[in-house]
Amino acid sequence: MERITPYRTYWLVWIVLLALTLSMIVAEGAPLARGLVVSFILLAMLLKVTMIGAWYMHLRLERAALILSVVLATFVTAAALFFLLVPEAISLPQAGP
């Protein structure tokens, strides 16, 4: 990281993070289709993580080699775990609705 980020940027990100958190809590109790609520909450969750990584951890100022190493190592593994386990869990006879 070489460039200096203005202090104001950190606090603007903070406001957005709080707004996203609040919207997740409101969405959870909203009378909407469950699939829509879950999708929205997961999307907001990923957006929050991306913002913290990019602005607070300064990944947006790092080389692509570091960004890709961090993001691919974690998200590809997590996604592989998810897509291998979820179908198995749902297919079990005692699985819930």
Added chain:
Amino acid sequence: MTTVAMGSSETAAPVAHWQGGVSPFAVSWQKLMMWIFLVTDALLFAGFLASYGFVRLASPAWPEQNEVFPMLKIAAMTFVLITSSATMATAVGAAHRRDLKRAMVFVALTALGGLLFLLAQATEWATLIAEGARLTHNPWGPAPFAAFFFMITGFHGSHVLIGVILLTVVALRLWRGRATGMGVEVAGLYWHFVDVVWCFIFPLFYLL
């Protein structure tokens, strides 16, 4: 760097590259070590959350989180953790500007935020234990619910505790004028990671 005899200019470039002549990530070793640690730690939490997801989906019933957890308190804990991330980012920015006094104040505020989070989590644990929740027993239904709660929030809480200790040391070093901008930034990476993990735990465990 070791001197290597080169036969031609074609072989010189790759040899120099892989002997450390070029840094592929262009970051200090301290920062690179912290990133490697964070990636491995992230995979550990990914394993925890994946196993939680598996058991949750495979269970015929699951307790309603609203009935088990005080959501206002959990929201307040989330607010404190996000705010502590903002104060930590400000501290790192100040350290890079060589404004060590401001950096010390914001690192101390971050540690205070972490301490508040831990106190709230301790009271939450105490409440649930008083209501009969154990690693092997859950008064609201399937036993894995309480086991996953204690395992995931306990592991995250231990990270927060380590972070508070680390930040206290960094604040003391800043006060004595012995901390470097890199030291504050590396501590900041760890603290933001703690916040990132909570970004997953909060919706996956408490909301959905």
